[in-house]
Every structure is written in C-alpha cells, then in structure tokens.
Amino acid sequence: MRNNVLSLLLIFISCSNINGQEKEKFSQFKNHISTNLLLPVFESFDISYERTIANKWAIGLAGALYGNRGEELNTSYDNYDYHTKFELMPFARIYFQGAQNKSHFIEIFGSLSKVEERGRIIRSTNEFGYGVYNIGVKDYTVGGLGTGYGYRFLFLERKLVVEAQIGLRTNFNIDFILLNVAAVRTGIKVGYRF
Amino acid sequence: MNIMYKLILVVICFTFIGCFSYDDNGFEDIRLTIEDSFIFENTRDYKVGDTVIFELKFSRYMEEEGYINLLDLYETTNEKQFGYSFGVSKYSDFSKRFESLTIDPQFLIAQQSDSFNYYSYHNHNTIAILNEAQDAYISKVGIIMVENGRFKLDFENVYLVNGNRSFIDDKIHISIKHSLINHTASDFEFNVIE
Numbered sequence: 001m002r003n004n005v006l007s008l009l010l011i012f013i014s015c016s017n018i019n020g021q022e023k024e025k026f027s028q029f030k031n032h033i034s035t036n037l038l039l040p041v042f043e044s045f046d047i048s049y050e051r052t053i054a055n056k057w058a059i060g061l062a063g064a065l066y067g068n069r070g071e072e073l074n075t076s077y078d079n080y081d082y083h084t085k086f087e088l089m090p091f092a093r094i095y096f097q098g099a100q101n102k103s104h105f106i107e108i109f110g111s112l113s114k115v116e117e118r119g120r121i122i123r124s125t126n127e128f129g130y131g132v133y134n135i136g137v138k139d140y141t142v143g144g145l146g147t148g149y150g151y152r153f154l155f156l157e158r159k160l161v162v163e164a165q166i167g168l169r170t171n172f173n174i175d176f177i178l179l180n181v182a183a184v185r186t187g188i189k190v191g192y193r194f
Numbered sequence: 195m196n197i198m199y200k201l202i203l204v205v206i207c208f209t210f211i212g213c214f215s216y217d218d219n220g221f222e223d224i225r226l227t228i229e230d231s232f233i234f235e236n237t238r239d240y241k242v243g244d245t246v247i248f249e250l251k252f253s254r255y256m257e258e259e260g261y262i263n264l265l266d267l268y269e270t271t272n273e274k275q276f277g278y279s280f281g282v283s284k285y286s287d288f289s290k291r292f293e294s295l296t297i298d299p300q301f302l303i304a305q306q307s308d309s310f311n312y313y314s315y316h317n318h319n320t321i322a323i324l325n326e327a328q329d330a331y332i333s334k335v336g337i338i339m340v341e342n343g344r345f346k347l348d349f350e351n352v353y354l355v356n357g358n359r360s361f362i363d364d365k366i367h368i369s370i371k372h373s374l375i376n377h378t379a380s381d382f383e384f385n386v387i388e
Contacts (some may be wrong), residue, residue: 135364
C-alpha cells in the first residue's frame, strides 16, 4: 500500500514536471501571420497580421484581394453587378482559452473596401457641355462591420497555426444587413507565429 | 462572462445597422421638375362642339438639382417621346365638387402611344414628342366638348416618363414632375354652354 502511494506520488510529480517543462518549452509568441486557404478557390487572396496584446486579446489587420469569383462570397443577389476589388479589415479577437493556446475565439472586425458596381447610372458631360447619363461602372469606397467565430489549433511547438473560422461582413450602404452578408473571413486559415 | 454579454450586444447591434442605411438597390430614377409648362389660352366660355386646346412644352435641356450644367434628355434616354397623363373633371351639382371624367378617344385629339401604358394619376395618357429642331418636347391636345357644364383641366400631379418600367431593361429612366407655381387650379376652369 505504502509503495502504491509512493508510486502515485512519483507519477504526479513527474506529470507536474512535464507540465512545468511544457510551460518553459513553448515561447510566448506575440505575432502571427496567416492566410485563408479557401479564398484562392474564389480567385482571391488574403493575409492577416495579428498581435497579441493581452492574455486573451489580440488585434490585427487583414487585407484581401478579390478576383471575379470573389462575388460568390456574397450571400445575396443584387440587381447590380457588385464587385469588391480589395478590402482592409482591422480586427480584434478574444481567445477564450488564452492567446497562447489552442482556443475558441470570437472576432469583431471593421471593413474598408473598394467596390466596383457595373450597371450603375453615371452622369458625365458631353462635348457640348450638357450632362448625360449612361450606364457604366461606379467605383467607391465603402465601410462595413463583421463578426466571426472560430477555433485555433497550434502545431510544431505552437508556431504553426491552423484555424477554422466563420466570419461574416456587411457593408453599410446596403439595406437589410442579414440578406447582404459576405463570408469574407470564412474558411481554413494557416499561419505562422513568431 | 461580462465581456461575452458585451460581445453579443455588439453583434446584435451589427444586425440593425443596415436599417439606418439608404436604399441604394432600388430603381434608379432620375427625377426632374418642370413648372407651369402647360399653355392653355382659357377663354372661359365655350360652346358644345368647340374644341378646347392646350399645349405642353418643355426643353430638351433641363436643370437638374445638384448640377450646374443642363441635362440633355434626348441623349440620355435616346427617346423622342415622353408619356404623361392629364385629368378632366366636371362640376357636379349632386356632389358639389368636380368629379373626374373619362373622355372617349373619339373626342380626344392627341398623340398616343401603346408603349406608355403605365400607371398614372389621371385618366388620359398622351405623349410629348421631340420637335423637328430637336430642342423641345411638345404635346398638343384637343378635347371636343360634347356636353355642357363647368369643367376643369387638371395639370397637377402630372409626371412625364420615358417608357414603361421593367425589371430587366437596361434603360435609363427619367421622371419629370410638373408643378403649378404661378397658376392655380382655377386658371384651368371653363364653362361649356349649349
């Protein structure tokens, strides 16, 4: 019996040492870059930089370039040919199990995007100085907000990041926010922490 | 947990942001106004069998709010005609007010077009046609008076449009509202006697 107790104690101490070694072994990475593997399917590309600012909090900036199939990320159909060309997304995340661990997270992000709408009515001046409307392409910048949920896995001494995320964004100039959602931060992301 | 509630609140707020944005995805009409453009030389007293004549004239080049140069209606729409409707009413001793009339086409001398079968405030649809000089749209209308009484032409709530609205067309639609500024409704009243 006494031997058994001693054995259990030794095992417990060993485990504690292992945990202690783990804590020492893994560095505290504060920077993180990643890209969404789903976006190339839609002829698009994004890159995110994230900085850990507190135990559970991180902030970052993401940029995305959208190709012609990028419109398929929109969940609704509009009369107009509405195409987001590129987008900047500052974001903030909370990691519920801590920013240095694999964890569930919730994200809130802003959006500033360059939008091109084909089929819009554009006013111009003709050679005689009169105003004339034509159907053409209208470029403008639009703001938006989004939110997302995901889970982050860590590999290779917590340097390699794999995330599964759902992130939806809407633009301010479109009515009925729920019907005009774009899944711009949805997919599987891989990244590197340093 | 407090922060979770705050996050949920923010996400819910996102949902309603779109309600405060303007409707950018509806029909895009170009809205213009003209004033006192009906010319009616009212002699006040007519006889049964007389023809009451009025004319509508407005320039091809129109002022548009927010722009310093005039808008070229013809180059914008490529339409040589604008449709509109007017009203005719007759005073009723029964109701002690003017009641709207529908005039049989045989008593109406006006140019009409099947392509202007749109909803309107008034009963009588007709068109204004680009003149030979191509600088103004003109409509001349005659009404053969076949009964006596006290009559009134109604030129309020008159909208001129370039064709019918369609979900699938790629036309530029212009709507021109006519307003009476220096005239009153009584300026268009007249009597018809046997």
